[in-house]
Amino acid sequence: MKKALMGVAALAALTLGLSACGADPTAQEDTAAAQNGANESEIVIGGSLNLDGEQSAYDALILEGIEVAFAEANENGGVLGKQIVWENLNGASDTTTIANNTETLIERGAEAFIAPADFDYGSPAARAAQDAGIVGISPGATSPSYGSDMLGDKQFTIGYWxxxxxxxxxxxxxxxxxxxxxxxxxxxxxxxxxxxxxxxxxxxxxxxxxxxxxxxxxxxxxxxxxxxxxxxxxxxxxxxxxxxxxxxxxxxxxxxxxxxxxxxxxxxxxxxxxxxxxxxxxxxxxxxxxxxHAFLSEDANPEIPTFIETFTEHQGAEPLSILEALGYDTATALIQAIEAAGTTDGETLAQQMTDMEFDLLSGKLTWASAEDGHEPHKETxxxxxxxxxxxxxxxxxxxxxxxx
CATH class of the missing domain: 3.40.50.2300 (Response regulator)
Known part of the structure; x- marks a missing residue:
C-alpha cells in the first residue's frame, strides 16, 4: 500500500486550518498557538494516525478520506455552524508516541479523537480519550476488545468486529x-x-x-x-x-x-x-x-461514484482502496453525530452515537449500547x-x- 500522502499539506492549509502530520517542533508550536486562539467558531478534532512503520500502509490512506470529509463539511458550513479544525500527529506505529500525541492534542483542546485503525495501535489513543471524557473512534479496528467493555463508554470503531x-x-x-x-x-x-x-x-x-x-x-x-x-x-x-x-x-x-x-x-x-x-x-x-468493509464500485453502493469524484477533486487522484472510504465514513459519522447531539460533550455525544443509524459508504451502521460493548452492526x-x-x-x- 501507498505510504506517502497526496496533497496533505496543501489540503490542510487550504481547507482545514491546521494539520500536523509529523513531529516538526516549529509546526507544533504554530499549531499550539493557533489552537490556543481557537474560539467558539471552531470544533477541534484530533488524530494520531500512523504515517510511518507497519501500520502506515493502512492509516495513511485512511487519513486522506478523513481530510476530504472534514474539508467537504467545512465547505458546506461546518458542523453546528462551526468550522472543523483537524490536526493529526504522526503516531509512527509506536504505541507510546500515539498515547503522547493523544494527550498533547487533548491538552490543545481536541473535543473528539480519531484513533489508528487497529486495536494494538488504536487502544492507547482510545484510553487517553476516555480518560479525558471525550469520544474516540477508530476507522477500522476490528478486535472485539475495541469497544466499551475494554476501552470505556465513549469509545467506538467503524469496523465490524x-x-x-x-x-x-x-x-x-x-x-x-x-x-x-x-x-x-x-x-x-x-x-x-x-x-x-x-x-x-x-x-x-x-x-x-x-x-x-x-x-x-x-x-x-x-x-x-x-x-x-x-x-x-x-x-x-x-x-x-x-x-x-x-x-x-x-x-x-x-x-x-x-x-x-x-x-x-x-x-x-x-x-x-x-x-x-x-x-x-x-x-x-x-x-x-x-x-x-466496502468496495469502490457503484454496484456495491450507488454513492461510491460521487465519493470518488469528491475525493479526486480534493486529493488530486482517485482513491486506491476502501481504506480512504473508511476514513471518510469515520469523519462523516462523527460529523453527523455531533450535529444530531448538538454538542461535543462526551457523554451526550456517545449516547447519540448509539441512538442513530448511519448510512455510510461501507453500509448501514448501528452501534450497540455501552452495556453491550458498542459492537458495530453492519454487513460485510x-x-x-x-x-x-x-x-x-x-x-x-x-x-x-x-x-x-
Missing part, C-alpha cells in the same frame, strides 16, 4: 462454496491476526467444517517451514485461511502460488488495498477471496482477486457469530 469477519468467511466458504476442510495460518503477536483466526475456526467448526491443521508464523519473512507443512497435507485441503499482515501476506501467497498450489486462499480486511493486488499481479492474484463485503484485480462479489451477513 473480527467475530463477524471470521464468521462471514467461514459461513460463506462452507455454505456457498461447499468447502469442508480448512488449513489455517496465523501471525502470532497481534490481537487482530490472532483473534481473526480464532473466530474463523470457531465459526468453521460450528458450521460443521474440519480444520486440517493450524500453523503459526512469527515474522521474519521466511515461510519455508509453513509452506513445507502445507504441501504435506494440501490434498486434504479445500481452502487456506491466512491471517497475516502485509507485506508478509503478499510474499507468502506468492510463494504458495509459485509452488503450484492453486487452492482458494481466504482472509480478512487486511487483504484490502493496493499493496496485495499489485504485489501478486496477474500471475499470482487469482482464486483469492477476502471479507472486507465479499471481494475476490481476478488476475490481481479486486472484484466485488456480494454483501454478506453471517447468520451466526461467536461470542467475543
Amino acid at each position: 473480527n467475530t463477524a469477519m471470521g464468521a462471514a468467511a467461514a459461513e460463506w466458504a462452507y455454505n456457498e462454496q461447499d468447502f469442508r476442510n480448512a488449513y489455517v495460518v496465523t501471525y502470532d503477536g497481534l490481537d487482530y491476526t490472532e483473534s481473526l483466526s480464532r473466530y474463523f475456526i470457531e465459526s468453521w467448526e460450528n458450521a460443521g467444517g474440519n480444520i486440517v491443521a493450524e500453523d503459526i508464523y512469527s515474522g521474519g519473512g521466511d515461510f519455508s517451514a509453513q509452506l513445507q507443512r502445507l504441501r504435506g497435507v494440501i490434498d486434504e485441503v479445500d481452502v487456506i485461511y491466512i491471517s497475516v499482515y502485509n507485506p508478509d501476506l503478499a510474499q507468502f501467497i506468492r510463494e504458495i502460488r509459485a509452488s503450484g498450489i492453486d487452492t482458494m486462499i481466504l482472509g480478512g480486511d487486511g487483504y484490502d488495498g493496493p499493496e496485495l493486488s499489485e504485489s501478486l499481479g496477474e500471475e499470482f492474484g487469482n482464486n483469492i477471496y477476502y471479507v472486507t 463485503a465479499i471481494v475476490y482477486l481476478d488476475e490481481g484485480q479486486p472484484v466485488f462479489d456480494k454483501w454478506f451477513k453471517p447468520e451466526w457469530t461467536p461470542e467475543p
Whole structure:
C-alpha cells in the first residue's frame, strides 16, 4: 500500500486550518498557538494516525478520506455552524508516541479523537480519550476488545468486529462454496491476526467444517517451514485461511502460488488495498477471496461514484482502496453525530452515537449500547482477486457469530 500522502499539506492549509502530520517542533508550536486562539467558531478534532512503520500502509490512506470529509463539511458550513479544525500527529506505529500525541492534542483542546485503525495501535489513543471524557473512534479496528467493555463508554470503531469477519468467511466458504476442510495460518503477536483466526475456526467448526491443521508464523519473512507443512497435507485441503499482515501476506501467497498450489486462499480486511493486488499481479492474484468493509464500485453502493469524484477533486487522484472510504465514513459519522447531539460533550455525544443509524459508504451502521460493548452492526463485503484485480462479489451477513 501507498505510504506517502497526496496533497496533505496543501489540503490542510487550504481547507482545514491546521494539520500536523509529523513531529516538526516549529509546526507544533504554530499549531499550539493557533489552537490556543481557537474560539467558539471552531470544533477541534484530533488524530494520531500512523504515517510511518507497519501500520502506515493502512492509516495513511485512511487519513486522506478523513481530510476530504472534514474539508467537504467545512465547505458546506461546518458542523453546528462551526468550522472543523483537524490536526493529526504522526503516531509512527509506536504505541507510546500515539498515547503522547493523544494527550498533547487533548491538552490543545481536541473535543473528539480519531484513533489508528487497529486495536494494538488504536487502544492507547482510545484510553487517553476516555480518560479525558471525550469520544474516540477508530476507522477500522476490528478486535472485539475495541469497544466499551475494554476501552470505556465513549469509545467506538467503524469496523465490524473480527467475530463477524471470521464468521462471514467461514459461513460463506462452507455454505456457498461447499468447502469442508480448512488449513489455517496465523501471525502470532497481534490481537487482530490472532483473534481473526480464532473466530474463523470457531465459526468453521460450528458450521460443521474440519480444520486440517493450524500453523503459526512469527515474522521474519521466511515461510519455508509453513509452506513445507502445507504441501504435506494440501490434498486434504479445500481452502487456506491466512491471517497475516502485509507485506508478509503478499510474499507468502506468492510463494504458495509459485509452488503450484492453486487452492482458494481466504482472509480478512487486511487483504484490502493496493499493496496485495499489485504485489501478486496477474500471475499470482487469482482464486483469492477476502471479507472486507466496502468496495469502490457503484454496484456495491450507488454513492461510491460521487465519493470518488469528491475525493479526486480534493486529493488530486482517485482513491486506491476502501481504506480512504473508511476514513471518510469515520469523519462523516462523527460529523453527523455531533450535529444530531448538538454538542461535543462526551457523554451526550456517545449516547447519540448509539441512538442513530448511519448510512455510510461501507453500509448501514448501528452501534450497540455501552452495556453491550458498542459492537458495530453492519454487513460485510465479499471481494475476490481476478488476475490481481479486486472484484466485488456480494454483501454478506453471517447468520451466526461467536461470542467475543
